[in-house]
Amino acid sequence: MNVLNRTWWSRIAGGLLGTFLVIQLVPYGRDHTNPPVTGEPTWDAPDTRALAKQACFDCHSNETEWPAYASIAPASWLVQHDVDEGRTALNFSEWTRPQNEAKEAAIAVREDKMPPTAYTLIHAHARLSAADRDRLAQGLARTLGVAVEHEARERHR
Numbered sequence: 268m269n270v271l272n273r274t275w276w277s278r279i280a281g282g283l284l285g286t287f288l289v290i291q292l293v294p295y296g297r298d299h300t301n302p303p304v305t306g307e308p309t310w311d312a313p314d315t316r317a318l319a320k321q322a323c324f325d326c327h328s329n330e331t332e333w334p335a336y337a338s339i340a341p342a343s344w345l346v347q348h349d350v351d352e353g354r355t356a357l358n359f360s361e362w363t364r365p366q367n368e369a370k371e372a373a374i375a376v377r378e379d380k381m382p383p384t385a386y387t388l389i390h391a392h393a394r395l396s397a398a399d400r401d402r403l404a405q406g407l408a409r410t411l412g413v414a415v416e417h418e419a420r421e422r423h424r
Contacts, residue, residue, distance in 0.1 A: 290340040290341060291340055293340055295343070295344055295347060297338060297343060297347075298347075299331075299333040299337065299338070301329045301330060301331055302329045302361075303329065303360075304328075304329050304330065304361075305360065305361050305362075305363050306360075306361065306363045307362050308359065308362050308410050309410070310406070310410050311406050311409035311410045312406060314406065315402070315403065315406025315409070315410055318395070318399055318402060318403040318406065319359060319406075321392055321395075322376075322382045322393045323359070323382065324359065325350070325386075325390070325393070326349055326350050326352075326353030326354070327353045327354065327356070327357045327358060327359055328354075328358060328360040329354070329358065329360035329361065330360060331350055333346070334346070334389075334390075349386075355367070357369055369411050370411065372407050372411060373404045373405070373407035373408040373411065374404075376400060376404040376407060377400065377401070377404035379400070382395075
């Protein structure tokens with residue numbers, strides 16, 4: 268019975284290893300070239316840009332710093348998906364095109380929806396203190412021309 272168990276576990280381990288090796292052949296999530304920066308917003312202060320770079324730019328700009336695990340499937344698929352989605356919603360590097368989520372950026376930061384918890388668990392540099400979160404939300408509101416306090420009150424009604 269013990270030999271049978273060992274054989275069964277060996278086959279499972281071999282199958283998992285084989286699957287892991289085969290999924291490395293899927294090309295999605297490996298193109299880590301950043302498109303050119305075509306324009307940034309007029310930042311209200313250098314501090315706002317620095318905080319946005321720290322907490323937002325990996326997904327919301329063309330200045331993504333790709334971590335080593337972003338080259339290994341299936342993590343590469345998740346990272347690529349998140350960056351593609353983030354750049355589509357709001358891209359600080361392509362300010363010359365319409366930004367679908369710009370008006371909500373400050374509110375998302377203030378309400379602790381951005382950066383996402385799953386991201387900050389792995390990327391300590393993106394964790395914001397309460398003071399930094401408030402400064403970034405206020406700075407984004409000024410930079411993007413959004414009245415954060417007014418919109419937040421309206422949403423809670």
